[in-house]
Amino acid sequence: MNNFEYKAPTKLIFGKNTIEKLKDEIPKNKKILLTYGGGSIRKNGVYKKVMDALKDHTVMEFGGIEPNPKYETLMQAVEIVKRENIDFLLAVGGGSTLDGTKFIAAAAKFEGEDPWDILSKGAQIKDAIPLADVITLPATGSEMNPGAVISKLETNEKFAFHSPFVYPVFSIIDPETTYSLPEKQTVNGIVDTFVHTMEQYATYDVNTPLQDEWMLGLIKTLMVEAKKVLKNPNDYDARANVFWCATCGLNYWMSLGCAQDWSTHMIGHELTALYGIDHGESLAIVLTRVWKNRKCDKMEKLAKMAIEVFGANEFLPKNILADITIKKTKKFFESLGRRTKLADYGIDKQEAAKKISQRFKERNISLGEKGNIGPDEVHEILMHC
Amino acid sequence: MNNFEYKAPTKLIFGKNTIEKLKDEIPKNKKILLTYGGGSIRKNGVYKKVMDALKDHTVMEFGGIEPNPKYETLMQAVEIVKRENIDFLLAVGGGSTLDGTKFIAAAAKFEGEDPWDILSKGAQIKDAIPLADVITLPATGSEMNPGAVISKLETNEKFAFHSPFVYPVFSIIDPETTYSLPEKQTVNGIVDTFVHTMEQYATYDVNTPLQDEWMLGLIKTLMVEAKKVLKNPNDYDARANVFWCATCGLNYWMSLGCAQDWSTHMIGHELTALYGIDHGESLAIVLTRVWKNRKCDKMEKLAKMAIEVFGANEFLPKNILADITIKKTKKFFESLGRRTKLADYGIDKQEAAKKISQRFKERNISLGEKGNIGPDEVHEILMHC
Numbered sequence: 170m171n172n173f174e175y176k177a178p179t180k181l182i183f184g185k186n187t188i189e190k191l192k193d194e195i196p197k198n199k200k201i202l203l204t205y206g207g208g209s210i211r212k213n214g215v216y217k218k219v220m221d222a223l224k225d226h227t228v229m230e231f232g233g234i235e236p237n238p239k240y241e242t243l244m245q246a247v248e249i250v251k252r253e254n255i256d257f258l259l260a261v262g263g264g265s266t267l268d269g270t271k272f273i274a275a276a277a278k279f280e281g282e283d284p285w286d287i288l289s290k291g292a293q294i295k296d297a298i299p300l301a302d303v304i305t306l307p308a309t310g311s312e313m314n315p316g317a318v319i320s321k322l323e324t325n326e327k328f329a330f331h332s333p334f335v336y337p338v339f340s341i342i343d344p345e346t347t348y349s350l351p352e353k354q355t356v357n358g359i360v361d362t363f364v365h366t367m368e369q370y371a372t373y374d375v376n377t378p379l380q381d382e383w384m385l386g387l388i389k390t391l392m393v394e395a396k397k398v399l400k401n402p403n404d405y406d407a408r409a410n411v412f413w414c415a416t417c418g419l420n421y422w423m424s425l426g427c428a429q430d431w432s433t434h435m436i437g438h439e440l441t442a443l444y445g446i447d448h449g450e451s452l453a454i455v456l457t458r459v460w461k462n463r464k465c466d467k468m469e470k471l472a473k474m475a476i477e478v479f480g481a482n483e484f485l486p487k488n489i490l491a492d493i494t495i496k497k498t499k500k501f502f503e504s505l506g507r508r509t510k511l512a513d514y515g516i517d518k519q520e521a522a523k524k525i526s527q528r529f530k531e532r533n534i535s536l537g538e539k540g541n542i543g544p545d546e547v548h549e550i551l552m553h554c
Numbered sequence: 555m556n557n558f559e560y561k562a563p564t565k566l567i568f569g570k571n572t573i574e575k576l577k578d579e580i581p582k583n584k585k586i587l588l589t590y591g592g593g594s595i596r597k598n599g600v601y602k603k604v605m606d607a608l609k610d611h612t613v614m615e616f617g618g619i620e621p622n623p624k625y626e627t628l629m630q631a632v633e634i635v636k637r638e639n640i641d642f643l644l645a646v647g648g649g650s651t652l653d654g655t656k657f658i659a660a661a662a663k664f665e666g667e668d669p670w671d672i673l674s675k676g677a678q679i680k681d682a683i684p685l686a687d688v689i690t691l692p693a694t695g696s697e698m699n700p701g702a703v704i705s706k707l708e709t710n711e712k713f714a715f716h717s718p719f720v721y722p723v724f725s726i727i728d729p730e731t732t733y734s735l736p737e738k739q740t741v742n743g744i745v746d747t748f749v750h751t752m753e754q755y756a757t758y759d760v761n762t763p764l765q766d767e768w769m770l771g772l773i774k775t776l777m778v779e780a781k782k783v784l785k786n787p788n789d790y791d792a793r794a795n796v797f798w799c800a801t802c803g804l805n806y807w808m809s810l811g812c813a814q815d816w817s818t819h820m821i822g823h824e825l826t827a828l829y830g831i832d833h834g835e836s837l838a839i840v841l842t843r844v845w846k847n848r849k850c851d852k853m854e855k856l857a858k859m860a861i862e863v864f865g866a867n868e869f870l871p872k873n874i875l876a877d878i879t880i881k882k883t884k885k886f887f888e889s890l891g892r893r894t895k896l897a898d899y900g901i902d903k904q905e906a907a908k909k910i911s912q913r914f915k916e917r918n919i920s921l922g923e924k925g926n927i928g929p930d931e932v933h934e935i936l937m938h939c
Contacts, residue, residue: 170794172569176724177562183811184557339561376791378778379798382771390764406761409555413764413811422807426568426798 170377170426177420179313180339183413185405187343188215188303191222191259194339195301199257201228202250204270206262208232213349215305219261229253234262237441237448238269240285240321243276247284250277250298258300263354264309267302268317271335274298288319288328297334305346307412308358308449310365310419312340320442327442329434342416344408352399356505357449359395359411362418363388363501364452368431369424371460372538374469381470383423385477387414392478392501399505432536433459436547439525446514453502453509457495458553459537462546464491466539471495511554522551555762555811562805564698565724568798570790572728573600573688576607576644579724580686584642586613587635589655591647593617598734600690604646614638619647622826622833623654625670625706628661632669635662635683643685645722648739649694652687653702656720659683673704673713682719690731692797693743693834695750695804697725705827712827714819727801729793737784741890742834744780744796747803748773748886749837753816754809756845757923759854766855768808770862772799777863777886784890817921818844821932824910831899838887838894842880843938844922847931849876851924856880896939907936 182190195201201223210216220228231246249255250273260270274297276284286292304312311317315336320327347355370384391414397407417423436459437451460467472490475481479497481490502509511518526548529536536542542550567575580586586608595601605613616631634640635658645655659682661669671677689697696702700721705712732740755769776799782792802808821844822836845852857875860866864882866875887894896903911933914921921927927935 170569170791170798172572174565174567176565180559180561181810182559184555187557376795378795379772379775379802382775383768386767386771387764390767393763406555409811410761410763413555417764425566426794 171375171428173425175421175425176333177313177315177336179337181313181416182339182341184409185343185345187341188218189222190341191219191303192225195223195226195257195259197226199226200253200255201226201257201259202231202246202253202255203228204231204234204246204258204260204266204273206232206234206236206266209349210261210305213305213346215261215303215346219259219303229255234266234269236265237318237320237327238265238272240272240288240319241323243269243272243319244284246273247276256298258298260300260302261305263304263306264311267304267311267337268309268319270300270302271297271311271317272319272330274300274335275330275332285321287330288321289326291330294330294332294334297332299338300335301338301340303341303343303346306350306354306358307347307415308361310362310416312337312342313416313420318438325442327438329438342412344405344412347408347412348403350402352506353447355398355402356507357447358415359391359505360449360453360502360507362391362411362415363498364433364456365418366391366423367456368433369421369427369429371467371470371474372428372430373466375426375428377427380424380427381473385474387417387423388474388478390414395505428538430459430538432542435534435536436525436550439528440516440521443521443524444514444516446516450507450514453507454511454554455550457499457509458550459542460491460495461553462550463537463542464488466537466541467491511551518552518554521554522548525551556760556813558810560806560810561718562698562700562721564722566698566727566801567724568727569794570728570730572726573603574607575726576604576688577610580608580611580642580644582611584611585638585640586611586642586644587616587631587638587640588613589616589619589631589643589645589651589658591617591619591621591651594734595646595690598690598731600646600688600731604644604688614640619651619654621650622703622705622712623650623657625657625673625704626708628654628657628704629669631658632661641683643683645685645687646690648689648691649696652689652696652722653694653704655685655687656682656696656702657704657715659685659720660715660717670706672715673706674711676715679715679717679719682717684723685720686723686725688726688728688731691735691739691743692732692800693746695747695801697722697727698801698805703823710827712823714823727797729790729797732793732797733788735787737891738832740783740787741892742832743800744776744890745834745838745887745892747776747796747800749818749841750803751776751808752841753818754806754812754814756852756855756859757813757815758851760811760813762812765809765812766858770859772802772808773859773863775799780890813923815844815923817927820919820921821910821935824913825901825906828906828909829899829901831901835892835899838892839896839939840935842884842894843935844927845876845880845883846938847935848922848927849873851922851926852876896936903937903939906939907933910936
């Protein structure tokens with residue numbers, strides 16, 4: 170096991186009818202900016218529940234945060250925060266709204282010249298406006314981690330940042346809010362959760378059997394519960410189980426002491442930035458192609474997964490077992506209705522391979538748990554997508 | 555899944571050579587009371603490492619905290635804390651030292667008349683001295699939870715208390731510190747971890763497949779890694795894996811949203827209080843007898859465990875599967891050299907059954923996840939021990 174450190178101050182409030190707890194979780198003297206996305210919260214009743222709970226608070230609003238939240242949009246909110254002396258941010262919606270709100274929180278207190286430096290140059294964050302959330306989409310795990318991913322329209326770039334200052338003070342998860350999700354978003358969230366777990370699991374083995382049990386246990390659970398929510402969107406327990414998988418998929422509990430990959434996300438972010446496909450779509454395209462390319466590095470873990478998750482015969486050669494995991498994972502994505510080729514989205518793989526490998530070359534970045542996925546490997550991976 | 559709330563502010567620092575991090579984790583202006591137990595930390599080098607790391611800090615010492623830490627001893631430390639204006643407590647040792655230190659932290663700031671009320675009457679804790687630990691025994695999980703168990707010599711009582719104020723600020727775990735543990739303590743810790751997990755797992759089913767995967771995954775890991783540490787006490791990875799099992803066994807991550815039992819602990823505490831047997835010994839005696847007594851309530855979970863952990867045939871009747879888990883669990887404890895009958899420790903079961911059921915009757919307490927283990931059931935359980 171590798172050495173590790175872990176600290177996460179977020180209070181998690183999970184279950185039915187938990188939105189009403191907002192009234193006690195945010196001090197009455199706070200001036201709140203409620204942030205949200207495209208307005209689905211007005212249709213599904215979440216907005217009303219939030220405003221009812223906050224009827225004795227001072228609340229301003231900022232809507233219109235996009236999927237893959239845009240720097241340009243978020244900077245408008247930063248202006249409002251500064252002008253109105255907002256001292257608490259409440260994100261209501263999915264991971265994009267929450268990620269965007271984390272950026273607003275950090276940018277509003279940023280002392281440097283251009284808050285985009287937080288993303289493009291890893292500029293240090295020394296403070297942030299306190300933030301919390303009512304999270305309504307099981308996917309990003311943002312509700313219990315210190316990270317966010319932000320895009321810039323002007324340059325078609327998409328970057329992540331991490332800071333302990335943007336841990337939510339609290340996160341409220343009411344699985345009933347997910348009943349009305351469009352199937353496409355439900356599927357994107359399931360794929361995202363699957364891939365988050367795999368970025369932490371499918372690496373080299375540092376002798377972490379408990380962590381492996383947890384991560385593979387999450388995948389087994391997710392595969393069963395995903396089918397249930399797609400069949401019956403109002404199955405409370407299945408919705409709760411899928412949400413808990415999503416949160417645990419990226420709160421890092423499962424993988425403390427393990428190596429981590431994240432190359433699928435890095436390549437996927439470029440696909441989203443350049444071609445506008447959904448995050449979940451990009452991941453379903455890239456994951457198994459990274460595995461094929463790095464099969465030797467990931468052999469032990471992929472083979473273990475074939476036995477534990479897909480019931481493969483443990484006496485098969487590891488090479489074959491790894492192939493089983495690759496094939497079954499692709500099949501699982503397809504069983505959710507998710508297409509897994511660039512061509513399915515009208516993207517020319519040669520162009521994508523050339524553009525994206527060039528971007529990594531310019532940034533001088535190598536990906537993966539061993540840092541051995543350079544621009545050439547990215548090119549090769551995308552040529553197989 | 556049941557509704558739940560979760561928040562734990564402790565920073566965990568895990569791995570080789572982590573004790574030296576003490577120097578940066580405790581502010582230099584703090585006046586520290588270093589608390590410890592019987593002095594094993596002077597023999598195994600931990601004391602020296604701690605003092606080297608704190609050479610620029612002001613450190614006083616309080617040694618002699620017993621296993622099953624005693625109120626009478628701890629109140630001497632409370633006097634020192636008050637007299638010397640101590641403003642940081644550092645527990646170095648096992649769960650007893652840490653539990654005792656949690657009580658010192660709370661008692662030193664207690665505003666009521668008698669700090670024993672915290673334990674016997676659940677008197678409210680409104681503040682505590684900040685505390686942290688270098689934990690050297692994988693067992694209680696105290697390093698990442700807000701609970702402690704304290705005994706009173708005068709009355710032969712043993713009670714638990716919980717308060718968010720006694721979460722450690724940080725906990726340092728260096729698995730190498732466990733190389734020199736006496737085998738008996740290693741085994742006690744393994745049994746404690748096993749039973750903590752079962753108190754959270756073996757209840758009624760509220761449809762929590764992810765939590766079940768984690769808890770059974772922990773048991774599977776523990777059973778494999780326990781054998782390794784007993785065979786080779788200096789196996790770093792096995793020691794690290796056992797320690798991580800112990801910490802996760804009682805930081806509540808695995809069981810959020812599940813029902814919980816804790817009757818084995820409640821009965822075990824009485825055995826320790828009255829007869830002085832180790833905590834781990836008491837648990838190995840009681841657990842499977844509680845299961846036999848409440849087999850109908852716990853049938854689903856015990857049957858699932860037989861299949862998942864002990865490889866039993868899933869087509870067997872649940873009743874038989876539950877019996878397999880009961881039998882195999884007892885065998886596992888025995889394989890560690892742990893005796894599982896009261897008579898093995900020279901305790902008369904009739905006397906124990908009478909005294910302990912009487913105690914629960916006086917306190918008007920019923921135990922278990924359904925609150926249906928009353929004094930009569932406690933009597934019956936102990937008569938089978």
